[in-house]
Amino acid sequence: EVQLVESGGGVVQPGGSLRLSCAASGFTFSDHYMDWVRQAPGKGLEWVGRMRNKANSYTKEYAASVKGRFAISGDESKNSLYLQMSGLKTEDTAIYYCVRLAYSSGWYVDYWGQGTLVTVSS
Amino acid sequence: DIQMTQSPSSLSASVGDRVTITCRASQGINNYLAWFQQKPGRAPKSLIYATSSLQSGVPSKFSGSGSGTDFTLTISSLQPEDFATYYCQQYNSYPLTFGGGTKVEIK
Numbered sequence: 363e364v365q366l367v368e369s370g371g372g373v374v375q376p377g378g379s380l381r382l383s384c385a386a387s388g389f390t391f392s393d394h395y396m397d398w399v400r401q402a403p404g405k406g407l408e409w410v411g412r413m414r415n416k417a418n419s420y421t422k423e424y425a426a427s428v429k430g431r432f433a434i435s436g437d438e439s440k441n442s443l444y445l446q447m448s449g450l451k452t453e454d455t456a457i458y459y460c461v462r463l464a465y466s467s468g469w470y471v472d473y474w475g476q477g478t479l480v481t482v483s484s
Numbered sequence: 485d486i487q488m489t490q491s492p493s494s495l496s497a498s499v500g501d502r503v504t505i506t507c508r509a510s511q512g513i514n515n516y517l518a519w520f521q522q523k524p525g526r527a528p529k530s531l532i533y534a535t536s537s538l539q540s541g542v543p544s545k546f547s548g549s550g551s552g553t554d555f556t557l558t559i560s561s562l563q564p565e566d567f568a569t570y571y572c573q574q575y576n577s578y579p580l581t582f583g584g585g586t587k588v589e590i591k
Binding site (some may be wrong): 406407423467472477 | 578585
């Protein structure tokens with residue numbers, strides 16, 4: 363059974379840093395693309411960024427709103443995905459979801475984690 | 485960036501109704517279109533990918549169609565567990581983008 367469990371959320375001051383983790387199980391981590399998606403309170407879904415699979419050298423993509431401030435990484439030995447967030451702004455307040463992607467001519471989302479809440483406030 | 489526009493933003497329907505939600509892309513997306521369902525306080529759930537392919541375990545009352553820039557999600561017979569917010573997403577090009585959501589409420 364595929365499971366994605368996020369952790370690391372909390373309250374942080376503007377300008378601060380936070381590292382989110384996503385523990386993956388039930389599948390071969392290195393075979394899949396992984397994304398981070400966020401949702402501000404009462405708002406819609408926003409794609410944050412992507413880590414491609416091992417076959418694609420774990421390369422990354424980022425949304426313009428977080429590029430240069432957020433960094434995605436992964437640890438194959440721990441089956442874990444990370445989101446290092448720095449220079450946090452109040453508008454980064456959101457639930458952050460770790461998602462797995464599967465391939466069928468294109469990479470599409472198939473599984474979601476339960477999310478972890480990040481609150482940026484002074 | 486590709487803009488995804490969903491309509492309506494909300495709708496009221498009765499149990500047993502057939503419901504259709506529309507998603508329009510600002511440019512062609514090669515049918516790389518997914519649909520998600522989200523219930524209050526819960527993580528989204530994947531329903532459909534590649535415009536019309538059902539995710540494993542998703543009931544056949546859900547169907548997707550469309551091409552080019554216009555896509556639809558149809559629920560053939562609305563049940564109490566289907567009242568939720570639905571989102572479309574294009575995954576043709578970066579940045580990936582979502583529609584604003586359609587809230588399906590009980591009439």
